[in-house]
Amino acid sequence: MDYQFKTIEKKWQRFWASNQTFKVNNTSDKPKYYVLDMFPYPSGAGLHVGHPLGYIASDVFSRYKRLRGYNVLHPMGYDSFGLPAEQYAIQTGQHPAITTERNINRYREQLDNIGFSFDWSREIRTSDPSYYKWTQWIFMQLFNSFYNTASDKAEPIDTLIHVFEKEGSAGVRAVCDEDVLTFSADQWRHFSEQEKAAELLKYRLAYLKESTVNWCPALGTVLANDEVKDGVSERGGYPVIQKKMMQWSMRITAYAERLLQGLDTVDWPEPLVEMQRNWIGKSIGASVKFTLAGMDDQSIEVFTTRVDTIYGVSFLVLAPEHELVPHITTDEQRGHVDNYIEQTKKKSERDRMADARSVTGAFTGSYAVHPLTGKQIPVWIADYVLAGYGTGAVMGVPSGDQRDYLFAKHFQLPILKILDTQAIEEEADSRKEGVYINSELINGLSYQEAVPKLIAVLEERGIGKAKVNYRMRDAIFGRQRYWGEPVPVYFKDGLPHLIKEEELPLLLPEVDKYLPTESGEPPLGRAVDWKYQGSYEYELSTMPGWAGSSWYWYRYMDAHNSAHFASEEAINYWQAVDLYIGGSEHATGHLLYSRFWNKFLKDIGKVQEEEPFKKLINQGMIQGRSNFVYRLLDENGVGTNTFVSFGLKDQYRTIALHVDVNIVNNDVLNLDKFKASRPEYAQAEFILEEGKYVCGHEVEKMSKSKFNVVNPDDIIEQYGADTLRMYEMFLGPLEQSKPWNTNGIEGVHKFLRKFWRLFHDASGNFSVSDAAATKAELKSLHKIIRKVEDDIERFSFNTSVSSFMICVNELTDLKCNKRAVLQDLVIVLSPYAPHICEELWSLLGNEAGTLSYTAYPTFNPEYLVEDEFEYPISFNGKMRLKINMSLSLDVKDIEQEVLANEDVQRYLDGKTPKKVIVVKGKIVNVVV
RNA sequence: GCUGAAGUGGUGGAACUGGUAGACACGCAGGACUUAAAAUCCUGUUCGCCCAAAAGCGAGUGCGGGUUCGAUUCCCGCCUUCAGUACCA
CATH class of the missing domain: 3.90.740.10 (Valyl/Leucyl/Isoleucyl-tRNA synthetase, editing domain)
Structure with a gap:
């Protein structure tokens, strides 16, 4: 049988799902390891080929860590509150929950196609009431806390009240508004409840304040500083103006110094650390x-x-x-x-x-x-x-x-x-x-x-x-939008009060339209009879997009807990994220807010770690690679229906048009598909070069309007998930940005077929031998065992793929079909290409599904020991020839043997070398 | 302007601590198998010069210098690209 990737991949994806192969427990004898991806916002456009890059890398890493004997937490979920769903709701009247659900299902389908080893039993959605209940709960804790600069941590607001009662404002060292009052204990006691509440608000970590905000009239909401780029909104590019408003804010500035200090303790990319430093300023x-x-x-x-x-x-x-x-x-x-x-x-x-x-x-x-x-x-x-x-x-x-x-x-x-x-x-x-x-x-x-x-x-x-x-300012925490977490607050006599904890979650109410009210209030103002205890106004703004994502990694630890955001045991076990992979666009938003909430949760004794993400890797952006056709213009400069091939276009007057990259192969246009793509192209004519229509190309952002979006589903349909996974890794260093170019994917696909053939005879029957492996075969195997180990530990996934190719090329040349070699190779390759490896693993007679938890083969350096080395001989640093010599020779012997060599003498041409440098096992340099 | 990252064949990239530059692929060219195609396999492929061929010679990792027996790797200066940031007192 040929390599039937479609059957194999479906088979194992179903197997993993129905056997819950990747479900992980919160107790284990094994050491723990937490690998997290930045969870996606499920947009209507679905995933393109750039999105899974980081997920594939983290999946390879997770699978590798399992093989190394770790209990690996590798979850996935959705950051499902957000603006696009709401904009869509405004246009169509559809409830954002419905479109969000639909988008999530689509995402899930696409993710499943790639064969990730996520523990889906821990899936979370920030827009789910059972999740945002805890986002609201954290907000309440922030409201009930102030930052004591004396102890350098957040403390309960009751502690502050106690100090006010005993010593007045003089005894307080806290981070607070500038306009706090100075009063004695006696004066405090004579304040009305109103006055007390107003004064305390100036100390709370979540507080209301009249502040100048970035108001975006087109979006009808307030934006945080990092959501505004060049004076326009980051999403949509609408103008932003300054406006004074009463707003919920988060006193993140209280944590400025700790946020800065913490940067020295994390293993993050330097540019990102630098960005946070600048942001804190x-x-x-x-x-x-x-x-x-x-x-x-x-x-x-x-x-x-x-x-x-x-x-x-x-x-x-x-x-x-x-x-x-x-x-x-x-x-x-x-x-x-x-x-x-x-x-x-x-x-x-x-x-x-x-x-x-x-x-x-x-x-x-x-x-x-x-x-x-x-x-x-x-x-x-x-x-x-x-x-x-x-x-x-x-x-x-x-x-x-x-x-x-x-x-x-x-x-x-x-x-x-x-x-x-x-x-x-x-x-x-x-x-x-x-x-x-x-x-x-x-x-x-x-x-x-x-x-x-x-x-x-x-x-x-x-x-x-x-x-x-x-430089950092407190973070504005309110948005005048519908599709976000309601703030668990109601107003009494103009002052905010929390609802009771047992009343959580405060559900997002239904509204007739997702627009502001006639009087300019946020959409929640439209909710009918939405009042606390039937009489008090609720807060009408909702939380910003970053609220739900500022603590989500804890929810994965214990996703179904209804009594706590996560149990103490789960938090103590998993502690912090060991490896976090995501884009650098979250440098000053998500990653700063998350660190802030994490420090706060630590202050109130709910979590253990000062920093939530120990190691962080930014995957590079996958850019689009657009293709162009060149439409011939007539003498009036009007487009004709004739298209000129790239190499000839300079001889004509043409205009470049984007053409769908999916009907172009290696920059050669598929003419039939092009004609079929649009009615007006049906009669198109072409000026070809060498019988082909060659397209121009350019690197641009991947977007629908540029016809350069490549859907992973299409790649999987044609080549399979294992090929997609390996090709994404093969493209180049993970952290580097690079354009997606489907050219070259054949090479990876060929490699997998060649790998498959190692296990099969000429007529396609599974055939492995139990004979003992030769020295050369073991050398090949142990080279790859060590290489993949080294590469994965330093996140150099692209070099592993090359090495796999070398290994399989070598074994093919050696005609190796020995179980003793191939079985270990299956394990080593399985993090990258899990489906084909599961299939071969079970063909080798192993129990289905055990591959994921078997042990990574032990590297034995003895197999790599050589007794001879082909020394490169260079003259003045320029390599000229090679001489095979025993590695047991010492420096003197080598020098003698080199100088005695005929070819060396020829290069010397009668001259005496000034000096001969011998680096044992490396190189010989003759200085003339 | 400042901060950070990066510049290597036609393309993606490799060379991990200063030691054979261009691994591995793509593409291209030629060949084998085939009625043919696909698939597969083999050979070549940094550039220039020279040669029937084998071989040989020269240049070469953005540019210009330096350190070194030896530099893609280290140092100095410059150029370009990308990203972040922007009157931060």
Whole structure:
């Protein structure tokens, strides 16, 4: 029998499913290993060939780990709340739950075709009430917690109340809003319940706050910073504006330092770690207060990383949105200032970036007093100062900062030299070399000496202090959408209250339409009679997309637990994800939020690990490879029905059109399929080269509109799942982005057929011999045993595939059909090509299904020991010939033998070598 | 601008700690089998020069330098591509 991949693959996929081969227990004598894929959002388009790349890699790894004796948790599920389903619902009126269910079924079918070893009994869906019950539960814990900076962890809000009752606000060290009140214990006790609740909200980790948000009118919702790219929404590309709204937020900034520190403890790709560091954006410096001249009770606080340049300050700049601006603008300047603010508002974020180099600003007319010199310095506003960063105000030091320099030049403000080595004729000089001049207290000191001295003085006088600033902002947690988790909160007297824990889950109510209400409330406002205890308004916004994905790896540990999000035993057993594979597009969203929730869950004693994902790998993006045909244009530039082959197109006037890559093979167009593809092409004519129509090609994003989408189902239909799996791995290094090109898949398919033939005689009958293996056969086998071991441990899957080919080529040449060799080879190949290996494993007489849990063969280095080596002999580093010599020869013998060699003498041409370098077992280099 | 990754045949890529550059495939060319095709198998395939052929010679891992007996690998400078980020004080 020939290699019948279709029958074999269906057979084993059914076998695995009905025998629950990959179901895993939460108890085992074996060591545990947790391999996780970033779960997909089930979109309507289904999977294309790029999606499974990471899943295949993680599956190979999981199967390998099982063979190495690990108890492997390898689950899959769906991130099934999200915008596309809702947009579709708005257009069609179909409930998102229905389309989501349909998409999930489609995904599952496609995933099953590839032969993954997922434990499907643990499948989760974030939109399932039994799942989002626990997302809501975690929200409640966040609401009931505050961040105690003294203990450096989250603690119950009751602890805070207790402190307020005993010591008032003075005893508290917590991360909180800026506008918290100062009160004594006595005052606290006299607060009304209302006042207390309002004050506590300023401390909770999940809190309501009036904040400026990214409002997307087209989507009718708020977006997080990482969901906005270049001033438009990441999904859909709609304009985003700034708007003030009452919003749920997550106090992720409380964890900024721990999120930063944790990065040193994880094994993640450097670029990704770097992105998170930048996102957190820690900068160490000082805050300094500048009192306003003539207004002793008003001061401007600035943040600076170069407090040493304080004597070089010649102006202050506020963000146009800064709250002091209206107060300090003098009447004479008000026109200018208002005008400038108006202009800034009109500029979109895009414009502001576009003319980043032009200098603009307006003088407020007010002056601040330099805290050390007492000199008056003008206060300006300019849009290069951002309201959202630091204090929204900077001290202008033109000698040390290029933007300040340009600003000072433009508005003719003084530029003061403050270091003796500073060169400021052309531009600012930010170096810290030399000693300070014109700087009273620190004159003659170096940078290292000046900073501590200044900080000490500022602190002593109460005008400044050392400060660490983070770029990261608290995360907005509300979306004015339907298809998300309802927030388990109702409002009483305008203040939020949690529903009771036993009332979870708070189910998503039915609505008549998935649009905002006439009064502009979110879709949930349409739900009829949806009130807590029949009378209190529920929160009408839902949670953002990242809520459900910020803890899902714990649910897999114990997916059906109805009493806890996962049992303590399960969490203690599985602990954290050992290997996480997914795309780098989640670098600052999902991966940051997940780490945040994980740290919180640890603080409240629910989980063990500070970091949830020990090792992380980013699979590269699979890009599309588009094909083009070239339509001939007539003299008027109108398209004809004639198409010119790629090599001839420059001789004609043509226009390039995308053509479906599925009717192109190795860039050669299938003419019949092309004619059949569209009615207008039925009569198409072609100008061919060498009888063929050759298409042009280009690498682009894989998308329907570019006709370059390749569906894994089609590949599987033609070549089988094992071929698809191996080919995806063969394409190149996992982490590298690369275009999908079906050219070349034949090679992998041929390899599998060749592998199959090792076990079969010329007439296709299964035939293996029990004879003892020869030295050459064992060498081949043990080479691959070691190679695959090495490769998988360093995630170099592509090189394994090549090595398998080499091995099978060698065994074919040796005409090897020995069980002693082939049985082990089946085990080694099985993580990559599980179906064919299961079939051969059972043909070899092994019990069906035991392959997945058998032991990986032990590598024996003895089989690789050689007693001879063919030494490459190079002259001045250039390899010229090879000489076979015994490996027992020592360096001297080798040198002698090499120099005695006739060919070597010929190369030397009578000259005496200057030196002969011999590296035993490697190379000989003759220096002439 | 800054940060990170990467530049190797016609194509995907290999060379793991400085030691035979181009493994393994695709494609292409030629051949065997076949009435024919498919499938399969064999041979060749970095480029240039030389040759009937065997062989030989020269160049060669983005570009220019350096270290070294020896560099795709290490160092310095530059160029290009991709990704992230963007007035961060």
